[in-house]
Amino acid sequence: MFSHKTINAETLADADVLLVRSTTKVNQQLLANNKQLQFVATATAGTDHIDQNYLADQNIPFISAGGCNAVAVAEYVLSAMLVMGKRLNWQLADKTVGIVGAGHVGSALARVLTVLGIRHKLCDPPLADAGDEREFVTMNDIMQCDVITLHVPWVKDGPYPTQDLFNKTRLAALSDNQLLINACRGEVINNQAALELFEQGTSLNLVLDVWENEPSINLDLIPHTALATAHIAGHTIEGKARGTEMLYLALCKHLGIQADKKLSDYLPRAELNTIQINDKQDFWQILHKLVLNVYNIETDDQHFRANMHGAEQFRYIRKHYPIRREFSAITLNTGNFADSKAIYDIGFLAAK
Numbered sequence: 001m002f003s004h005k006t007i008n009a010e011t012l013a014d015a016d017v018l019l020v021r022s023t024t025k026v027n028q029q030l031l032a033n034n035k036q037l038q039f040v041a042t043a044t045a046g047t048d049h050i051d052q053n054y055l056a057d058q059n060i061p062f063i064s065a066g067g068c069n070a071v072a073v074a075e076y077v078l079s080a081m082l083v084m085g086k087r088l089n090w091q092l093a094d095k096t097v098g099i100v101g102a103g104h105v106g107s108a109l110a111r112v113l114t115v116l117g118i119r120h121k122l123c124d125p126p127l128a129d130a131g132d133e134r135e136f137v138t139m140n141d142i143m144q145c146d147v148i149t150l151h152v153p154w155v156k157d158g159p160y161p162t163q164d165l166f167n168k169t170r171l172a173a174l175s176d177n178q179l180l181i182n183a184c185r186g187e188v189i190n191n192q193a194a195l196e197l198f199e200q201g202t203s204l205n206l207v208l209d210v211w212e213n214e215p216s217i218n219l220d221l222i223p224h225t226a227l228a229t230a231h232i233a234g235h236t237i238e239g240k241a242r243g244t245e246m247l248y249l250a251l252c253k254h255l256g257i258q259a260d261k262k263l264s265d266y267l268p269r270a271e272l273n274t275i276q277i278n279d280k281q282d283f284w285q286i287l288h289k290l291v292l293n294v295y296n297i298e299t300d301d302q303h304f305r306a307n308m309h310g311a312e313q314f315r316y317i318r319k320h321y322p323i324r325r326e327f328s329a330i331t332l333n334t335g336n337f338a339d340s341k342a343i344y345d346i347g348f349l350a351a352k
Ligand SMILES: NC(=O)c1ccc[n+]([C@@H]2O[C@H](COP(=O)([O-])OP(=O)(O)OC[C@H]3O[C@@H](n4cnc5c(N)ncnc54)[C@H](O)[C@@H]3O)[C@@H](O)[C@H]2O)c1
Pocket: 045, 046, 047, 066, 067, 069, 070, 073, 100, 101, 102, 103, 104, 105, 106, 123, 124, 125, 126, 127, 151, 152, 153, 154, 155, 160, 161, 162, 183, 184, 185, 209, 210, 231, 232, 233, 234, 235
């Protein structure tokens, strides 16, 4: 096992299989001394750290763990919306959410919003052009939404680039009645442009989990953000374990061996495993309390602001991220609460 500090062309010279996460850049330089690699995989949804063309040229099979942390990111976005909705004095039920990128994460979020009755629109030109039958809107329509949340891969060129999707023009077009959330890749928002607009007095509501040039991010941007975290939107224990399980299954298949381990055998019981609902409160109060009980983005935000002074801290915060669970780890006693179904439909478990 290697850390980002020790993995290099020499240490990988005799590797047969390479399993990574997002901080290891897999390219010709890293694999320069290796003549025997048979399989590469990343336990992440994003693949921008992998030179897939190089692997294909070398006939090295590659897989990623698309979808492993989609639920985690959707829960992160919901927590952000609930916290920001309260700060902005919004009724979330009256707001429209624009989801850019309708893949695993965008679709998981759309499912949650559908259950909650929150209007939402999807923008995904690659899927629309490929014949996906869902209804899609343009970026111009997305720009009118109250909440805009980004779930695209980092793509530098080609027909659907996402780098700088939110350039200075788009950022300047947003009002202080809108909320922009980036939990995909930092390079999708031009951070320097955002900083310049803030310094000119814009009051954009910006939630950033991901940053340009991680881990050496632009520290000056942090105080201007409404909520800031260290690329942990997908870091539930379930999300990480699912990614590992996907790689394990793919590697077993590649090696022709029987997989005999299951993710469910390894997940610990949640510390806070049962919540009792007070059915005198209204649905949105209960939802707010439940979601923030399981994942309160403000806790991560405060920790980030207090400790984030440079690249080493960025890495440290991510590496030492506390155990975070998904709603599905928590059993609820909803008593006579009339809207229990919606709560279960966003992932919580019903007590037997
Ligand atoms: N912050 C985190 O912890 C975290 C966790 C998971 C994923 N991510 C990032 O989020 C991205 C999305 O994750 P996913 O699992 O949903 O990936 P995915 O591949 O399932 O979905 C991405 C979607 O974006 C669409 N897309 C591509 N270019 C687009 C464009 N120009 N405009 C609109 N849509 C476009 C694709 O067609 C696809 O449907 C990943 O690539 C990764 O970089 C971050």
